[in-house]
Amino acid sequence: MGGGLVVLHGKSIISSLPLKPDHSLCTPSEVSPFFPSSPKMSTRFPTINPKSLHYLFTILSICLHLTPLINSRTIRTVNSPSHLSDDSSITYLWPLPSEFTSGNETLAVDPDLSISLSGNGANSVIVREAFARYKTLIFKHVGGSKFGGTSNSDYDVGKVTVIVHSDDEELQLGVDESYTLLVGKNNGLSIIGEVAIEANTVYGALRGLETFSQLCGFDYGTKTVQIYKAPWFIKDKPRFEFRGLLLDTSRHYYPIDIIKQIIESMSYAKLNVLHWHIIDEQSFPLEVPAYPKLWKGAYTKWERYTVEDASEIVNFAKMRGINVMAEIDVPGHAESWGTGYPDLWPSSSCREPLDVSKNFTFEVLSGILQDMRDIFPFELFHLGGDEVNTDCWKYTPSVKQWLQERNMTEKDAYQYFVIKAQEIAISKNWTPVNWEETFNTFAEKLNPKTVVHNWLGPGVCPKAVAQGFKCIYSNQGVWYLDHLDVTWDGFYDAEPLEGITDSVKQKLVIGGEVCMWSETADPSNVQQTIWPRAAAAAERLWTSKEAAPTSNTSATALTRLHYFRCLLTRRGVQASPVTNMYARNPPYGPGSCYDQ
């Protein structure tokens, strides 16, 4: 045996890591708790314990000063699919992990892959079900093994060891999604052995499983699932805690199955917030038990979500580490409320904004928020507040009188409405999110907890964080999916922290969100409008600034995005050609998925 790390861990994993000149800093005493009990090892070393990987990884990353190798072997530029097909060892990850190294071994993965789950989260149903899903994704192709036999010993990888340190499965903003993933050959020497994922929470483990699944590729020659460029050492965590996708179910209704398809595909790109723009002026699909006539505002009796449907969606999302942030967009996008309760309209000819002058309006608002509180555990709740045209308030006698009695302008009343809605939401233990118009119009009146949601253009988050507000970046010029002329690189090159240099202020930008407004999107085309462009934003939101390609992205990111788009289609997702000049256009002609 050699000295240092090679001694510690055998040759399977660590020996191929790119040792720095200073690796001698790692003395045996620093890492001895992690030595495996092996006949070839001194018996003084204890057996592996659930926490060992955690410390091992920490020390490794300190000792090795791991840096990503993003522009070398692993991430290549290719000119054509035929070039791709000549290299049997290409592996593409999307979004790119923050830190990783790889080697040159090829491992065959056993179709009977098993999971060994340990740590305080050892009983997690979330992780076990995720493993089952990923196993299905990884082993899509049935049949043949080149070995002919079925013995586990024919394969290099037969087990995924997952260590989850916490048994707390609450999913909230800022939940720890970090993970470490090691993939190596089990040669009986390594303490790591095969595949190991270590995470503080189950949600970190989910992210690790996704990454692992992307390392696995079906090799048509041997008809086995293989992992190229092993051993892999990946240390990863999200750049932003809020990585969202808005879905608008008012302009068009999306059946539960379609919403689940969207959520499932979000998890492939490590997005973690579904911003559910449930209700708008066109339709009110959600059941509100306190005001049972509200969903009379649905398009039809079939285009509705029961409380149980909504809860099921929230649970389905949670199982994939995705929060659901609900929105009711008041007072400007709420005409459909009045279908069931016409009193919410100032008059039959003034149906929007909601009637600011009636207590009933706020009673209904409170009732909705109370009922939604039971459905949506996420701490953020979106109160909208955008595009409020108050013109017809002043032409409605009752509202006009109410304003005069209070010596208020319509603008004052808009502010009054938003602030009152915030108070109600906060009283129900919610943190309010509002579209940027509220900030642009009366920033000083907003509750300091407010999360400002940018959309109109650049430069809003810098102003918001300067005043101490948190901010979500959704600049419509680059991150609105219904802007069909924004190409993948428009999404990719966007920068949520643009214009913010103070690192303290930068932390107030909790993330960003791509928005799928549905005026011209419906179940027939929503996935092809979302993907692959949402994935471009997802990498911007996940991958650390240092690791993410920033220049020459057509060489460093485009090929990977092609690959990810094709991975989506292999998983049954209707992702559009990457290089469309206009989103969701059909492919221009025959050709490879990896080329279009």
Add this chain to the structure above:
Amino acid sequence: MGGGLVVLHGKSIISSLPLKPDHSLCTPSEVSPFFPSSPKMSTRFPTINPKSLHYLFTILSICLHLTPLINSRTIRTVNSPSHLSDDSSITYLWPLPSEFTSGNETLAVDPDLSISLSGNGANSVIVREAFARYKTLIFKHVGGSKFGGTSNSDYDVGKVTVIVHSDDEELQLGVDESYTLLVGKNNGLSIIGEVAIEANTVYGALRGLETFSQLCGFDYGTKTVQIYKAPWFIKDKPRFEFRGLLLDTSRHYYPIDIIKQIIESMSYAKLNVLHWHIIDEQSFPLEVPAYPKLWKGAYTKWERYTVEDASEIVNFAKMRGINVMAEIDVPGHAESWGTGYPDLWPSSSCREPLDVSKNFTFEVLSGILQDMRDIFPFELFHLGGDEVNTDCWKYTPSVKQWLQERNMTEKDAYQYFVIKAQEIAISKNWTPVNWEETFNTFAEKLNPKTVVHNWLGPGVCPKAVAQGFKCIYSNQGVWYLDHLDVTWDGFYDAEPLEGITDSVKQKLVIGGEVCMWSETADPSNVQQTIWPRAAAAAERLWTSKEAAPTSNTSATALTRLHYFRCLLTRRGVQASPVTNMYARNPPYGPGSCYDQ
């Protein structure tokens, strides 16, 4: 008790059938074998036996002269979704059964719905798995029962009785897909009780389950699955034995999951043949063990189907009563063959048609057909034969010499190739299908078994059947899905038997097929290009001429098609708006699924 049928079957089912004046033809002696043993019945009646429904239905249909009520209560014209939402008892079926009656009762269906499978097919895995799938489709919405309790007695329907008379599960052209479906309340009097499906084969049972699933709708008011307009008596069978969809996996590759999605959705419309146009000039994705270099013609190493993949697709389709008709399109659409075996090209500059002058060409063809014989059990095999431009044959010295030695023109050589391919296919126990050019050019030379596949325009099937050939109708002007300007009613109004009046000749038209050529379709948009227009053709192919609406279809069919499109989206299928003037256009603006 009253006399006649009401005496026989209690009041639950039969009493609401539209009795004809001649119902007295049914005497008790005719139907006595089917009397249930019931305390309220004479004890001389035997207990129900598995075959009783079969005879009962036969006699019922004779006695009652059942006719469809397609333009009365059940099929309505509505002007808007809001109209729809006012009627809680609308039920739409697509494709329309050939004969049915309905009543005015509403039944609640137990979420714990069970199946009782009997007859010689009682052990069918195909039926049991289908029932499980349909149960998932029917009970998409979790939760609440208006009754609060979970006792089965709270529901009207708790069991589906399926009787399959044959245990032969071979799926071939002309397999019996007929079924009878009765849905009524179980009140302890009826021998039918709840839901009964009777079919001669498992495939008829599958069609019955699909129809049953369309009768079941989730009622958002009670939060239960309900069946309106019960009791239902449906007697149904396909008009044509061949109801196909062509999928072209050469111009773009479709991953297995996408193909499965397509097959699954075909079953919803009762289509029963996937015409798999596997290979064309652009790519050769299929593994051929005898000639392992052939799939080097795939776009990339990832855009391939293994033998096991193909078999899995065939099996997946069979489980849904769908045959897979494979095609290799020779000699004109086969350039990709030469990527692995350049000898198949006449020269490097003449890569198509395949080299007619070499034995090797036919050896490879034979090897492909032999290997495919193990994958595709369907008796029909498509040999293509269309669009053969032989120009470059005559400029290739070796081919030119070969032609001269045999005193053959290029046209002769085209015929020689097609006939030789037919002989090879027939020798492997296949019935050859060829595109119409072969018939148009040398009809008299074609093997009499040949099925002529129309595509160029109208009037071909009349000529083909006049000469004794079988024919498949795919007139590109109405049934090519890549013709995006053909609207739903263009598909709907097409008539495979147009121009054929002789009933003997009509029988030679085995059916029709809609074609999804993939020059500009890929996984991102294929389902939205197929649906809902393929459904329009599916009703033309399934529903008897007498039962299918032929006039004023925007009143008799359009509303149902809207409903079916929305049913597809509820099942997760990306079906486009029905009234698009141009297929797969996005919806023009916000609105209800039932309106667009």
